[in-house]
Amino acid sequence: MVEQKMPIHVNSEIGKLKTVLLKRPGKEVENLTPEIMERLLFDDIPHLSVIQKEHDAFAKALQDNGVEVLYLEKLAAEAIDEGGIKEAFLEKMLDESNIESPSVYERLKKYLLDMDTQEMVDTIMAGVRKKDVNIPKKHLSDVAEDGGDPAGEEKSADAYFTEDITEHLSEVSNDDDYPFYMDPMPNLYFTRDPAASLGNGLTINHMTFAARQRESLFIEAIIEHHPRFAGQDVEVWRDRNHTSHIEGGDELVLSKDVLAVGISQRTSAQAIEELAIELFKREAPFKKVLAIKIPNVRAMMHLDTVFTMVDYDKFTIHPGIQSIGGSIDVYILEKGDQPDKVKITHKTNLQEVLKEALGVEELTLIPCGGGDAIAAPREQWNDGSNTLAIAPGVVVTYDRNYVSNALLREHGIKVIEVESSELSRGRGGPRCMSMPLVREDLK
Numbered sequence: 001m002v003e004q005k006m007p008i009h010v011n012s013e014i015g016k017l018k019t020v021l022l023k024r025p026g027k028e029v030e031n032l033t034p035e036i037m038e039r040l041l042f043d044d045i046p047h048l049s050v051i052q053k054e055h056d057a058f059a060k061a062l063q064d065n066g067v068e069v070l071y072l073e074k075l076a077a078e079a080i081d082e083g084g085i086k087e088a089f090l091e092k093m094l095d096e097s098n099i100e101s102p103s104v105y106e107r108l109k110k111y112l113l114d115m116d117t118q119e120m121v122d123t124i125m126a127g128v129r130k131k132d133v134n135i136p137k138k139h140l141s142d143v144a145e146d147g148g149d150p151a152g153e154e155k156s157a158d159a160y161f162t163e164d165i166t167e168h169l170s171e172v173s174n175d176d177d178y179p180f181y182m183d184p185m186p187n188l189y190f191t192r193d194p195a196a197s198l199g200n201g202l203t204i205n206h207m208t209f210a211a212r213q214r215e216s217l218f219i220e221a222i223i224e225h226h227p228r229f230a231g232q233d234v235e236v237w238r239d240r241n242h243t244s245h246i247e248g249g250d251e252l253v254l255s256k257d258v259l260a261v262g263i264s265q266r267t268s269a270q271a272i273e274e275l276a277i278e279l280f281k282r283e284a285p286f287k288k289v290l291a292i293k294i295p296n297v298r299a300m301m302h303l304d305t306v307f308t309m310v311d312y313d314k315f316t317i318h319p320g321i322q323s324i325g326g327s328i329d330v331y332i333l334e335k336g337d338q339p340d341k342v343k344i345t346h347k348t349n350l351q352e353v354l355k356e357a358l359g360v361e362e363l364t365l366i367p368c369g370g371g372d373a374i375a376a377p378r379e380q381w382n383d384g385s386n387t388l389a390i391a392p393g394v395v396v397t398y399d400r401n402y403v404s405n406a407l408l409r410e411h412g413i414k415v416i417e418v419e420s421s422e423l424s425r426g427r428g429g430p431r432c433m434s435m436p437l438v439r440e441d442l443k
Ligand SMILES: NC(=O)NCCC[C@H](N)C(=O)O
Pocket: 040, 041, 042, 187, 190, 192, 193, 212, 248, 249, 250, 301, 302, 304, 305, 426, 427, 428, 429, 431, 432
């Protein structure tokens, strides 16, 4: 088989993993408070030094198995420097950071531009605290963005444009004011979601919640400006300038011909149809897209939280996605007879659809937590179904999901466990924490 030189080359979920993109959790996961963590899609606040230790061990487990590990934060800074786009990138980031006041915008821009590029990237990721930037109050929106008039007295707009306004605010300011000009991005270590490698290209995703939408700006900059990717014929199948939502946790490359995409809390049926039309129109190698409908709930936000491929003919599955009779709605999308149309076939037997799509006689669905009434939902909550295959029949999983891990081993899968006390608090597992860039083709 000819060795692939493409910077992105992913024709399966299980081919030997050669290169992967990670993000080491940084200050952003500590910039969470109980008030904001739910909006920022966390269920608890990780202990920074421990989550970093766990993440480093995850990276090492991959390296020990021959995987080249790249870091998003490093590639982003390199891309910004190589492309000479520091100011343009920052403006895009600020434009999407919900900053209403022109003076806050300008001061933030100066504050961040004065940093060297890596520090700027790390600071944007971590979030910018109001206390770290000195911004004189000139506009009504400056006042409003600092929490309005905390004294609660009604004043005309003119009253704010006085010279002693800063002094007045500092007199009445209190610790309840919203602490950030730019929100932290604690979900960045889930590199799987803002983009997804499909074949020799990728989708750069418009994500569902505001908490994550800026994340794909980093990957966009990398693809456009990092010498490893720019000018290397990387296909952008879908960019981030769409209104419909799609996230990488829903995008699975079952084979060089077949994709599976979850219709989920994060990925809409419309986005999947748009992607399928684009792939077929551009003669991408994929012939079929299986749209698999999963429940619209937080615990199962993406298809890969309930369903991952572990071998040629084996998948993990969370029994909670099947109806009582075991059925699941699957829609098979194929090229239609007009360029803007797809042919859609509805099926309900996932196992049969997968057998046909993969051309295998037998197919095993390994239930998370063994399907037990307690172990299954508990281990699914901590990503027991979210395995990262690094070769056919070899997966990385969280150590805490011992019931699922034992069952995988019983099915002949080699399981490499990583510690997960803090990593799991963000509600994602090894697949969520990794964006494969290159996998060997399957024989
Ligand atoms: N593919 C995945 O399931 N990623 C996990 C994302 C967890 C993150 N806290 C989120 O809610 O988006």
